[in-house]
Amino acid sequence: MARLGYNNGETVSYFWLNSYIGFDADQKPWVKKEIASLFAWHRRTQLREYVPLLAHAQQRVYEPVSEADLAGDYQQIRRLMLVMIERATPALADLALALRPEQIASIEEKFAANNEHFVKEHMRGDLDARQAARFKRTMKQAEHWFGNFSSEQERQIRTLSDARPLDDELVLAERSRGQAEMISLLRRIEAEKPGREAAIAMIRQYVASAMDHYGRPEYQAYFEKYRAAQIRMIAAIINSATPEQKEHFVQALQGWIDNFEALSQQSLAPPQRLLVN
Numbered sequence: 001m002a003r004l005g006y007n008n009g010e011t012v013s014y015f016w017l018n019s020y021i022g023f024d025a026d027q028k029p030w031v032k033k034e035i036a037s038l039f040a041w042h043r044r045t046q047l048r049e050y051v052p053l054l055a056h057a058q059q060r061v062y063e064p065v066s067e068a069d070l071a072g073d074y075q076q077i078r079r080l081m082l083v084m085i086e087r088a089t090p091a092l093a094d095l096a097l098a099l100r101p102e103q104i105a106s107i108e109e110k111f112a113a114n115n116e117h118f119v120k121e122h123m124r125g126d127l128d129a130r131q132a133a134r135f136k137r138t139m140k141q142a143e144h145w146f147g148n149f150s151s152e153q154e155r156q157i158r159t160l161s162d163a164r165p166l167d168d169e170l171v172l173a174e175r176s177r178g179q180a181e182m183i184s185l186l187r188r189i190e191a192e193k194p195g196r197e198a199a200i201a202m203i204r205q206y207v208a209s210a211m212d213h214y215g216r217p218e219y220q221a222y223f224e225k226y227r228a229a230q231i232r233m234i235a236a237i238i239n240s241a242t243p244e245q246k247e248h249f250v251q252a253l254q255g256w257i258d259n260f261e262a263l264s265q266q267s268l269a270p271p272q273r274l275l276v277n
Helices: 004-007 009-021 027-060 068-100 099-124 127-146 150-165 168-192 195-212 217-239 243-268
Strands: none
Touching: 004 009, 004 243, 009 027, 009 099, 009 195, 027 068, 027 217, 027 243, 068 168, 068 195, 068 217, 099 243, 127 217, 127 243, 168 195, 217 243
16 A cells, blocks of 8 residues: 555645645646656655664664664654755745746635644644543554553553643644745745745745744744653653564564565666656
8 A cells, every 4th residue: 555655646746736736737747747756766766765764663672762762763754854855945946936826825725724624633622632632643653553552551651642742722823834934935936036046045944944943932842842752652652562562563664664665666667657637
């Protein structure tokens, strides 16, 4: 399923972008071409980067895992994500330069709809209800990687889950601010029509600001505290896992390793165009 999803990722990515923007007939061909180019590059150069990270996690699970180990994993994943964003930045600048005012308005409307969905999914009920809903999502993910947990393990995970800060109002405010920053940037590019290199620089500045939570100390403090508590919980889940649960984890990771290796091998074969007209 992972291979099927990745191989259809070009199509999915196009339709996802189109749901925000609504491409016209002139934009569709080159947008599809840029998406195909990004996936080809990612398959050829990036998928192999994931294998050592996952293989190391497989070996490490049998020993006590420290929070510092997991913090290092986070930084590696962040680095890989930034490499992909940097590779896509010139194409994103081209897209920003091609957007019309009504398409930017469409993006803004989509952001508003997404925020309404966030409120419905994450901001219903009191704090206890939100904590319970978050714990349920956490257990679903944990069971995917480790299988079933005992009642005692679940109680421990619930305690650690609830220890994570929970401020959905702040998260929504950050989402909204980031979206407003993007809309402002797109409108500025549309109005000023800068050169391509200038537009690329503007996109890079936006990404750097977004990764830094827009330079707002209250956001940075919250997310740093959340990340630390999240890492603490994950470390406890791994270190309290039974031998059977650890084997489940190793096999789950092996499935992803096999998929990444198989998908990267496809870069040696003639490319298949899966995009639809």
